[in-house]
Amino acid sequence: MKDNSNLYSKLGVSASKQEVHDAIKDVDKGIYPGAFCKIVPDVSNREDYCSLFHADGAGTKASLAYMYYKETGDLSVFKGVVRDAIVMNTDDILCVGANGPVFLSNTIGRNNKIITGKIISVIINEYSNYSKELSSMGMNVIPCGGETADMGDVVKSLILDATTFTSMKRNDVIDASKINKNDIIIGFASFGMSNYEQEYNSGIGSNGLTLARHGTLCHLYYHKYPECYDASLDEDFVFFGEYELTDKVDELKSSIGKALLSPTRTYTPLILEILNRYREKISGIIHNTGGGQTKVLHFSSGLNYIKNNLFKIPPIFKIIQESSKTSWKEMYQVFNMGHRLEIYCKESLSKDIIRISKKYGVEAQIIGHCEQFSNTNKNHMEITTPYGIFEYE
Amino acid sequence: MKDNSNLYSKLGVSASKQEVHDAIKDVDKGIYPGAFCKIVPDVSNREDYCSLFHADGAGTKASLAYMYYKETGDLSVFKGVVRDAIVMNTDDILCVGANGPVFLSNTIGRNNKIITGKIISVIINEYSNYSKELSSMGMNVIPCGGETADMGDVVKSLILDATTFTSMKRNDVIDASKINKNDIIIGFASFGMSNYEQEYNSGIGSNGLTLARHGTLCHLYYHKYPECYDASLDEDFVFFGEYELTDKVDELKSSIGKALLSPTRTYTPLILEILNRYREKISGIIHNTGGGQTKVLHFSSGLNYIKNNLFKIPPIFKIIQESSKTSWKEMYQVFNMGHRLEIYCKESLSKDIIRISKKYGVEAQIIGHCEQFSNTNKNHMEITTPYGIFEYE
Numbered sequence: 001m002k003d004n005s006n007l008y009s010k011l012g013v014s015a016s017k018q019e020v021h022d023a024i025k026d027v028d029k030g031i032y033p034g035a036f037c038k039i040v041p042d043v044s045n046r047e048d049y050c051s052l053f054h055a056d057g058a059g060t061k062a063s064l065a066y067m068y069y070k071e072t073g074d075l076s077v078f079k080g081v082v083r084d085a086i087v088m089n090t091d092d093i094l095c096v097g098a099n100g101p102v103f104l105s106n107t108i109g110r111n112n113k114i115i116t117g118k119i120i121s122v123i124i125n126e127y128s129n130y131s132k133e134l135s136s137m138g139m140n141v142i143p144c145g146g147e148t149a150d151m152g153d154v155v156k157s158l159i160l161d162a163t164t165f166t167s168m169k170r171n172d173v174i175d176a177s178k179i180n181k182n183d184i185i186i187g188f189a190s191f192g193m194s195n196y197e198q199e200y201n202s203g204i205g206s207n208g209l210t211l212a213r214h215g216t217l218c219h220l221y222y223h224k225y226p227e228c229y230d231a232s233l234d235e236d237f238v239f240f241g242e243y244e245l246t247d248k249v250d251e252l253k254s255s256i257g258k259a260l261l262s263p264t265r266t267y268t269p270l271i272l273e274i275l276n277r278y279r280e281k282i283s284g285i286i287h288n289t290g291g292g293q294t295k296v297l298h299f300s301s302g303l304n305y306i307k308n309n310l311f312k313i314p315p316i317f318k319i320i321q322e323s324s325k326t327s328w329k330e331m332y333q334v335f336n337m338g339h340r341l342e343i344y345c346k347e348s349l350s351k352d353i354i355r356i357s358k359k360y361g362v363e364a365q366i367i368g369h370c371e372q373f374s375n376t377n378k379n380h381m382e383i384t385t386p387y388g389i390f391e392y393e
Numbered sequence: 394m395k396d397n398s399n400l401y402s403k404l405g406v407s408a409s410k411q412e413v414h415d416a417i418k419d420v421d422k423g424i425y426p427g428a429f430c431k432i433v434p435d436v437s438n439r440e441d442y443c444s445l446f447h448a449d450g451a452g453t454k455a456s457l458a459y460m461y462y463k464e465t466g467d468l469s470v471f472k473g474v475v476r477d478a479i480v481m482n483t484d485d486i487l488c489v490g491a492n493g494p495v496f497l498s499n500t501i502g503r504n505n506k507i508i509t510g511k512i513i514s515v516i517i518n519e520y521s522n523y524s525k526e527l528s529s530m531g532m533n534v535i536p537c538g539g540e541t542a543d544m545g546d547v548v549k550s551l552i553l554d555a556t557t558f559t560s561m562k563r564n565d566v567i568d569a570s571k572i573n574k575n576d577i578i579i580g581f582a583s584f585g586m587s588n589y590e591q592e593y594n595s596g597i598g599s600n601g602l603t604l605a606r607h608g609t610l611c612h613l614y615y616h617k618y619p620e621c622y623d624a625s626l627d628e629d630f631v632f633f634g635e636y637e638l639t640d641k642v643d644e645l646k647s648s649i650g651k652a653l654l655s656p657t658r659t660y661t662p663l664i665l666e667i668l669n670r671y672r673e674k675i676s677g678i679i680h681n682t683g684g685g686q687t688k689v690l691h692f693s694s695g696l697n698y699i700k701n702n703l704f705k706i707p708p709i710f711k712i713i714q715e716s717s718k719t720s721w722k723e724m725y726q727v728f729n730m731g732h733r734l735e736i737y738c739k740e741s742l743s744k745d746i747i748r749i750s751k752k753y754g755v756e757a758q759i760i761g762h763c764e765q766f767s768n769t770n771k772n773h774m775e776i777t778t779p780y781g782i783f784e785y786e
Contacts, residue, residue, distance in 0.1 A: 012506050012545035019510030020541045023517045027538065038538040043444075043496060043560055044437040051436075053498040053537035053558060060546050103436060105446045107500065107554050113405050113625055117412030124416045144446035145420065145431040147554075148413045152405035152623035153453050153603055156547055161500050161540075163556040165446060167436055210546055230545035231619065232506055 002236050004325045008334050010237055012230055013210045017290060034177025034299060036095035036286065042167055050170050052098055056088035056289075057107075057161035061209045061261065063228045066115065066157045067221065068257045071245050075122050082106075082126035083263040084206040085162040088289065090139060091264075091341065093164060094271045095285040097174035100139045102166045104131060106146035109159035113152060114227060120148060123160065137196065137269040156227045176284035179300035179344045179370060183283050185307065186350055187339030187367035188267055191314040194361035196269055200253045202262035202316040207289050208334040212260055212316075215324025216241035241323040251315035259316050267341045270360045274343070274353055284344040293332045294381055294392045296342065300370075301377040307368035308384040311338035328387040339367060395629050397718045401727050403630055405623055406603045410683060427570025427692060429488035429679065435560055443563050445491055449481035449682075450500075450554035454602045454654065456621050459508070459550045460614065461650045464638050468515050475499075475519035476656040477599040478555040481682065483532060484657075484734065486557060487664045488678040490567035493532045495559045497524060499539035502552035506545060507620060513541060516553065530589065530662040549620045569677035572693035572737045572763060576676050578700065579743055580732030580760035581660055581750055584707040588754035589662055593646045595655035595709040600682050601727040605653055605709075608717020609634035634716040644708035652709050660734045663753045667736070667746055677737040686725040687774055687785045689735065693763075694770040700761035701777040704731035721780040732760060 014020075030038040031050060042049035058081040065077040090102060106127050108120065131141040191203030204212065214229070214237060221228065221239040229238045243249075245257030252259040271285070286296045296305055317338070321331050331337065343353060350366050357364035373380045381392040401407075423431040424443060435442035451474040458470040483495060499520050501513065524534040584596025597605065607622070607630060614621065614632040622631045636642075638650030645652040664678070679689045689698055710731070714724050724730065736746060743759050750757035766773045774785040 012504065013543040014505060017541070017543075019505075019513060022510060023514040023541075024538070027517060027521060028536070030538070040496065040535060040537050042437075043494070043558065044435075044439070044442075046437070049437075051496065051537075053496050053556075055498045055500045055538075055540040055556065057500070057540070057542060059542055060544050063547050101436070103433065103444065103446050103558065105448045105556050107448045107450070107556070109502075109552060109554075111405065111623060111625075112407060112412075113623070117416060120412060121416040124420060128420060142433060143421070144433050144444075145417070145423070145448075147448040147450070148410070148416075149450060149452055150406045150410075151453050151552075151603070152626070153606075153621060154456050154549055154552055156549060156623075159502060159544075159547055159552065161502075161554065163446075163448065163498050163500070165436065165496065165558040210544070213546075226624065228546060230504060230506070230549075231624070232504075233545070 005327065007324065007326050007330060008211050011210050011214055011233065032173055032175045035173060035175045037092055039096065039173060048170055049167050050173065051167045052093055052096065053165050054089050054093050055161065055163045056092060057159065058084040059206055059209055060213065061206055062158040062160050064209060064213050065261055067225055067228055068245055068261060075119065077261050078119055078122045079126040080261050080263040081160055082123055083130050085160045086130055087264040087266045088206050089162050089164040090134060091267055091287050093166060094267065095287050097172050097275055097279055098166050098168045099272055099275060100141065100166060102139060102141045102164050104141050104143050105163045107161040108148040109151055109155040111152035111155050111157055112150040115158050134266065134268055138272045139268045172279060174282055174285055176286065176299040179284040179303065181303060181370050181372045182346065183344040183370045184347045184350060184366050185368040186343045186353055186364055187311065188341040188357055189311055189363035190265055190336050190338060190340035192363060194265065196360060197265065201265050202252060202259040203314040203336065203338060204260055204262050204316050205264045205336050205340050207292065211324065211326065211334055212320050214239055215320050215326060216243050216256055216260065217245065218243055220244065243323065249319060270357045270362055273356050278349055278353065281349055282343055282345050286342045288336045288340050288342065291333060292335050293337055293383055297379045297381055297392060301379060302373050302375065303379050304371040304373035305368065305379065305381040306371060307381065309365065309367050314338050328385060329390045332383055332390060398720065400717065400719050400723060401604050404603050404607055404626065425566055425568045428566060428568045430485055432489065432566060441563055442560050443566065444560045445486055445489065446558050447482050447486050448554065448556045449485060450552065451477040452599055452602055453606065454599055455551040455553050457602060457606050458654055460618055460621055461638055461654060468512065470654050471512055471515045472519040473654050473656040474553055475516055476523050478553045479523055480657040480659045481599050482555050482557040483527060484660055484680050486559060487660065488680050490565050490668055490672055491559050491561045492665055492668060493534065493559060495532060495534045495557050497534050497536050498556045500554040501541040502544055502548040504545035504548050504550055505543040508551050527659065527661055531665045532661045565672060567675055567678055569679065569692040572677040572696065574696060574763050574765045575739065576737040576763045577740045577743060577759050578761040579736045579746055579757055580704065581734040582704055582756035583658055583729050583731060583733035585756060586754065587658065590658065594658050595645060595652040596707040596729065596731060597653055597655050597709050598657045598729050598733050600685065604717065604719065604727055605713050607632055608713055608719060609636050609649055610638065611636055613637065636716065642712060663750045663755055666749050671742055671746065674742055675736055675738050679735045681729045681733050681735065684726060685728050686730055686776055690772045690774055690785060694772060695766050695768065696772050697764040697766035698761065698772065698774040699764060700774065702758065702760050707731050721778060722783045725776055725783060
């Protein structure tokens with residue numbers, strides 16, 4: 001009998017990243033140690049400014065794009081993973097209130113026997129195109145080139161990483177250490193179709209893809225795509241789900257493959273408008289990436305984060321859970337489960353902030369609130385779900 | 394009979410990167426299109442300044458460090474590959490005359506089943522330590538954190554990338570498009586022991602490691618480290634050399650493994666002093682990375698680069714050639730073969746520039762000169778070697 005507990009860890013991914021947190025414990029935390037991103041003194045030595053240098057990527061979603069492309073011939077899925085790599089950066093830096101101009105660099109690692117020049121060309125062009133799209137939303141993104149490395153001995157298929165650099169006024173920094181017991185939590189939907197997207201977004205984002213791939217896709221791919229999983233994994237945990245990539249699923253309004261590859265939604269236009277009006281009144285903004293709904297546990301201290309009014313779970317996460325048999329408690333630690341961005345502020349601001357979000361076609365609602373937890377620095381979280389109340393710390 | 398022609402390409406690496414050059418042909422080249430690095434307008438909008446956002450990494454050398462660590466238990470080799478990742482950036486940006494402060498971000502991709510938290514800790518700490526070392530040489534490097542991603546389905550072992558951001562005065566930019574027919578070429582040794590290094594440096598740098606690993610290490614590792622090569626490679630080309638990692642080789646003053654892992658020498662202290670004196674008189678500086686000795690073919694136009702007085706070939710490259718049977722012509726396209734940095738300038742400066750270099754314990758000499766080649770934009774190169782004169786274009 002297969003044991004599906006701690007599934008993500010069995011697949012070689014640490015959701016809590018405890019080892020990484022341990023490794024960086026002695027590393028300088030920058031000038032706002034409690035902020036969502038590391039912030040350093042200004043690149044141009046201006047005393048009232050500071051700089052951010054931020055790195056993130058599309059993770060294993062790029063390998064899924066490769067599989068989908070092989071199955072369908074659809075090259076456009078590589079555009080989606082470029083967006084993932086960019087948005088994983090821009091939406092992180094929005095959390096500290098940075099609004100650009102943002103300088104962007106990209107790193108591509110590929111196995112050149114399977115990732116062709118044609119694919120590289122689509123990828124490099126999309127770094128330019130999506131930078132223009134974000135710029136048209138008000139976040140000026142300046143692509144600065146990057147590096148493409150052929151390294152088939154290390155990269156089985158494809159890696160897309162992006163790095164961003166920006167400067168901002170110190171007075172404008174949103175420092176998540178200011179999140180406090182009087183704050184409510186507004187959640188912004190990761191799914192649906194905003195008025196700045198051209199397609200329905202499943203809400204998946206760029207986190208949990210290792211679990212989502214193996215937990216939904218069927219074992220047919222075990223033999224077909226040995227280049228798309230770690231050969232040292234137990235075969236029982238490789239592509240052990242129920243679906244083929246092109247299987248249509250009614251609730252998803254698309255194939256399972258397309259839904260898993262749905263590009264990470266940016267919150268750029270609505271956050272820029274919200275910052276414009278309420279910047280100094282916002283305690284913190286959290287991007288629910290690695291760690292899913294529990295991300296905020298790393299920020300502020302001595303708080304109990306009560307999340308008791310989450311969005312209805314988007315279909316993609318239900319399908320992943322049903323197909324993979326991941327515990328519901330773990331699902332909330334790996335995936336965003338419906339909202340990928342949270343604003344922490346006084347309740348009095350919530351009505352207008354929610355109104356702004358809806359104007360852009362992005363659902364938003366108060367999903368919970370903060371309470372004093374204890375006299376220690378530890379944080380705690382309770383999430384009310386259709387499957388029980390889960391506690392995390 | 395095994396055919397060892399175009400060996401690097403058979404191993405899945407393109408030395409010329411033609412596909413990448415094709416893919417970026419329509420991408421904006423920045424404000425100094427002929428410079429060694431892409432240069433963009435200043436991050437802080439100062440008209441007389443410009444910014445550079447640069448990305449590079451340790452490539453497949455990280456996978457070799459992992460093998461050596463498994464064989465010997467020596468964790469310190471991971472420090473070396475961190476230096477590689479950093480120096481591949483800093484020495485590139487030195488080529489346009491940037492002298493800091495330099496902001497540094499790192500991206501680590503790992504298979505967490507084999508790359509432990511202990512290894513990650515060594516790596517992350519070395520990003521701090523080596524930044525301090527470069528700062529003590531006069532190039533202020535500010536580590537800004539980074540991202541560590543567990544992605545065993547894509548990364549077989551370990552990837553170390555680094556990204557750097559800096560700003561500089563436009564008047565200070567060294568633009569390699571100014572290299573001209575009246576220039577001589579000074580080469581700076583990649584090997585030996587400078588007075589700012591603690592160990593003899595083999596000169597290998599961070600390029601050509603895929604060929605160097607497979608061409609020198611013996612087939613014993615084919616079965617022992619399947620996580621260290623592309624499973625789709627022809628077995629004949631995987632670890633087909635003569636050596637075990639810990640085999641001592643007299644000429645190398647170390648084991649073959651240690652010599653291959655010799656950290657990329659930085660030219661920071663001597664280049665800073667040279668820039669200080671002769672910045673405005675230098676036509677171009679070239680870092681012989683991907684493309685080896687032929688790198689400069691991408692810069693300036695209508696020139697014939699005559700390289701007829703190269704350093705005696707360092708032992709590591711002779712060993713790689715003998716063991717791998719790579720053609721000598723290809724060797725010069727993959728490896729630096731003895732000097733990793735070149736300054737293009739009038740002959741009258743050479744004496745003092747060479748004197749400065751030797752003061753730091755780095756051998757330097759005039760290795761060639763430039764001539765008019767044709768009335769087209771094409772460049773051409775002739776390298777005089779002990780094995781004949783090789784031509785490239």
